[in-house]
Amino acid sequence: MHEKISDAEYAVMAVLWERAPLTAADVAERIAEERDWTLQTVKTLLSRLMAKDAIAADQDGRRFLYRPLIARDDYVAGESGRLIDRLFGGRISPLVAQLAQQDQLSPDDIAELEALLRELKA
Amino acid sequence: MHEKISDAEYAVMAVLWERAPLTAADVAERIAEERDWTLQTVKTLLSRLMAKDAIAADQDGRRFLYRPLIARDDYVAGESGRLIDRLFGGRISPLVAQLAQQDQLSPDDIAELEALLRELKA
DNA sequence: CCTTATCGTCTACATCTGTAATCAATACGA
DNA sequence: TCGTATTGATTACAGATGTAGACGATAAGG
Numbered sequence: 001m002h003e004k005i006s007d008a009e010y011a012v013m014a015v016l017w018e019r020a021p022l023t024a025a026d027v028a029e030r031i032a033e034e035r036d037w038t039l040q041t042v043k044t045l046l047s048r049l050m051a052k053d054a055i056a057a058d059q060d061g062r063r064f065l066y067r068p069l070i071a072r073d074d075y076v077a078g079e080s081g082r083l084i085d086r087l088f089g090g091r092i093s094p095l096v097a098q099l100a101q102q103d104q105l106s107p108d109d110i111a112e113l114e115a116l117l118r119e120l121k122a
Numbered sequence: 123m124h125e126k127i128s129d130a131e132y133a134v135m136a137v138l139w140e141r142a143p144l145t146a147a148d149v150a151e152r153i154a155e156e157r158d159w160t161l162q163t164v165k166t167l168l169s170r171l172m173a174k175d176a177i178a179a180d181q182d183g184r185r186f187l188y189r190p191l192i193a194r195d196d197y198v199a200g201e202s203g204r205l206i207d208r209l210f211g212g213r214i215s216p217l218v219a220q221l222a223q224q225d226q227l228s229p230d231d232i233a234e235l236e237a238l239l240r241e242l243k244a
Numbered sequence: 245c246c247t248t249a250t251c252g253t254c255t256a257c258a259t260c261t262g263t264a265a266t267c268a269a270t271a272c273g274a
Numbered sequence: 275t276c277g278t279a280t281t282g283a284t285t286a287c288a289g290a291t292g293t294a295g296a297c298g299a300t301a302a303g304g
Contacts, residue, residue, distance in 0.1 A: 006291055010208070024251080040294050043252075048291085062300065063251055076209050077224045080217055083205050086132070087198050092221060093234035095202055099214060100242055102199045112215035114239055120222055120232055128261055146281080162264050165282070170261090184270065185281060 002070055003052040011035055012045045016055060017072040021065035124192055125174040133157055134167045138177060139194040143187035 005013060015030045016022060022030070028042040046066055049055045057064035088094040096113070099105045127135060137152045138144060144152070150164040168188055171177045179186035210216040218235070221227045
């Protein structure tokens with residue numbers, strides 16, 4: 001069980017999940033499209049993620065190449081599970097019902113869900 | 123758009139969503155089943171929720187009766203939406219797929235989802 | 245060889261969060 | 275009436291978080 005990853009740290013993880021290994025400068029460059037951070041900020045977040053054992057760094061000459069240590073799927077499953085536990089007592093259908101009620105569910109979503117359920121039952 | 127409600131604050135909101143209005147002592151008593159907090163801690167959280175305009179307090183003699191200002195449904199929809207945006211690009215079926223893949227989806231869940239989808243299409 | 249750009253590390257600092265202690269006012273019980 | 279329990283308000287304080295600046299080492303360019 002890994003430590004909690006903060007919002008800002010998550011943005012860094014997202015970049016590394018998309019492509020790794022990357023140098024700090026690479027990460028900063030890719031993040032710049034989303035957030036207005038300086039290189040220093042990105043470096044701080046990388047160190048904190050190292051401290052949390054969420055990423056690892058392999059030395060490459062004078063700099064480091066960073067890569068994720070925790071799998072995106074694991075993280076995603078953990079976060080989803082936590083939210084569903086907290087808000088819906090661990091059950092998924094109330095979430096879907098909730099989204100439907102708030103009109104946050106498109107016909108496409110519904111079709112996809114149906115297809116998925118058919119597959120799950122197979 | 124309300125400010126972010128922290129984990130600890132959420133526990134207080136949960137109590138007030140279940141039953142309101144309540145005094146600080148009432149809230150503390152109900153929360154005691156879940157968390158090992160002193161009355162002071164609960165009072166601090168209540169003040170912070172007041173500052174965030176998440177709850178309101180009506181004076182009742184010497185004490186206050188607290189009640190939620192934001193609806194549980196709104197909060198839940200906001201949090202779910204945020205998570206789904208962040209982790210799944212705003213689409214719900216990858217979430218369900220994810221849960222299924224991690225074996226976090228019981229046959230009951232699947233049945234409920236099917237029923238719900240039938241209803242949504244009706 | 246000397247300057248400059250770049251790297252990682254250390255330090256900073258305000259705000260938020262978790263978790264209270266203390267305090268002053270007041271109501272209640274003996 | 276007098277001590278005590280209760281209430282809200284104020285203050286505390288360590289750790290997490292967002293957002294960097296400063297610094298010393300070093301590589302690269304001229």
